[in-house]
Amino acid sequence: MELSTLILITITACIYLYYLIFGKLSHFKRLKIPHVRPIPLLGNLAPFIFRRMSLPENLQKVYNQFPHVKYFGFYDFMAPVYVMRDPEVITTVAIKNFDNFCDHVDIFKNEPLINGNLFSIKGDHWREIRKLLSPTFSSGKIKIMFQMMCECAENLTDFLVNDSGNIGKTYNLRDVLGRYGNDVVATCAFGISVNSFKHPNNEFLLLAKEASMFSNNSLKLLINKHFPLFVGLLGLKLFSARVRNFFREIIIDTVKTRDEQKIIRPDMLHLMMEQRDKTDGVSIDIDQITTHSFVFLIAGYDSTTTAMCFLAHNIGINFDIQNKLRAEIDDVLIRTNGKPTYEAISQMKYLDAVINESLRLYPLAPLLSRVCVKDFELPPATPDGEPITLKPGDHIWLPSYALHRDPKNYPHPNKFDPNRFLNDEVENSLYMPFGIGPRSCIAKRFSMIKLKIMTFYLLWRCDLEPDTKTKIPMVLSKKSYVIRPEGGFWLKLRARKSKAPVTLID
Incomplete structure (x- = not known):
């Protein structure tokens, strides 16, 4: 190749890269939309990428720079x-023109275990699957699961009372409450009875912990989201083969057992089994059953x-809030003769307020994403x-953490x-811990x-207080x-x- 030709190709490539990078990074400048000047390639995420600031605080900092606008621009890379x-x-x-913004960004394209989950699927297919799964979470179904959850909460508090005694003990809450969360999901979604307090090293819990670690790996998630082709070529996975095989085998074995023994349980798995091989409406196969069940496990164990x-x-x-909440709990215990019911706990107004306020301060996700699917002004x-x-294809973010x-x-x-x-101080459009x-x-x-x-049983039987390890105020990762x-x-x-x-009766 002649030198002049090589130089021409190099110059052309540089010009192309320049316009590719800086053309995208001038998007909001051209539209005259308020924004913070981005850094090439990293956009406005540099403080998070270099671990100087958490992701929600990174977005909140930009949010606070534009207090009088309806929306602003942000560069995600x-x-x-x-x-x-x-x-x-x-x-x-999010509501009035939902049909224009009905899709999420799919960040799991290359992960076979959860590709095609309810969060990621789009359009009419999402509507069909949502309609299929919704009855699982009706108040009637949850009422049936109530007693199973209470048994898991009793296992939790029995362990804490016996282990801590009157002297008290400092716990990593994620360990003890994670066991409760795991056991609830195992029994309510998979139909598997697990007591992770008697058996803290059971395989279901250990692999649920391993599976949930993906959400802590920000680098892997960002690469999976922004460079799916690169991830696919390298065969990178969010979950190990051990995790994928274990939970897939659990679903297959459970479905087979229920089919053979005609077992019917009021859970998500049963509803999906009823949709297999349907000739009308949406049908679902074992891989899709595995995907939706596994995502429910991740959400139920990790997020909750x-x-x-x-x-x-x-x-x-x-302490003042703890005492006020305990007084409401004691009142319910008196009215139910020490046997709390679904109705009694559901109607506890102060408990509701305490949970809602905690979710306001620390929503399950720092932001909600939407993708435009039809032109909208x-x-x-x-x-x-x-x-x-x-x-x-244009992306929308609702910055829940910053809004809250x-x-x-x-x-x-x-x-x-x-x-x-x-x-009644809270406006619904400004409160979105569950979307x-x-x-x-x-x-x-x-x-x-x-x-x-969990809160009811914990305050019924335990006192909570800060320890020297307790960080006040909380510092985000x-x-x-x-x-x-x-x-x-x-704590x-x-x-x-x-x-x-x-008194709790055995």
Whole structure:
């Protein structure tokens, strides 16, 4: 090849790369949308990538720079994202015009175990699967599962009371509450009876822990999201072959046993089994059953356990709230003669408020994503701006963590104050721990009753207090893609000093 030709190719390649990179990174400048100047390749994620700031705080910092706009621009690496902060625009995007923004970003394309899960699938297929799975999480089905959850909570508190005694003991909450979360999912979703307090090294729990570690690996998740072709070529997986094989075999064996023995249980697995080989409507095969069951395990073990840990932490460091909540629990115990019912726990207003406030401070996800699927005109971002037409493929973020900690939305936002949920101060479009609109979490009811039962039994039988390991205020991890604390959750637990109005009967 002649030198002049080589030089021409090099110059052409450089010009192409320049426009590829800087063309994308000038997207919001061209549209005159408020944004922070991005760093080439890294966009606005540099503080998180270099571990100077957690992901939710990274986004919150940019959010706070534009207090008077309806939305602003953010560069997710080189991908431009429209970040909504106005409640009317949020409602417009997530609810009123849901059909224009009905899809999520799929970050699991190369992971066979969860590719095609409810979070990732799109359009009409999502609607069909959502309709199929929704009956699992109806109040009637959850009421049937209530007693199974209570048995898991009794195992939890029996262990804590016997292990900590009157002196008390400091626990890593993720360990003890993770066992409860694991056992609830095992029995309610898989039909498997597991007592992780008597058998802390059971294979189901150990592999559930291993599977949940993927959410802490921010680098792997980001690569999987932004460079799926690269991930596919290298064969990188979020889960080990051991995890994939174990849970797939569990589903296959459980389905086979239920078929042979005509076992019927009120759970998600049974509903999916009923849809096999259907000739009308949506059908589902064993691989899809495995995918949806496994995602339910991850959400039930990992996400809900994290929410329980934040909840216990907030109760443990706020004694006035702990005492007020315990008084409500004692009142229920008296009214139910020491046998709490689904109805009694579901109707506890202060317990509801405490959980909702904890989820406000620490939502399950720092942001919610939507993908535009049909042209849509957004109002101007600023009073002197122009309307913007979004095109299919454009990305929207709803910054739940930042919205929940905006003083315009929540006075004294960093204060743990359950009363704000008792006084009708909260606007629905600005509260989204389980998402918002039709694509909100399908298992919200299940997760809430799971949190309520855990809290009820824990305060019924235990006192919670901070330890020297307890971080006040909480410091968020700079490594995790989701909301996690630095150094873990630590709290001192002891058998309850004050006498409960009734005694737990074996």
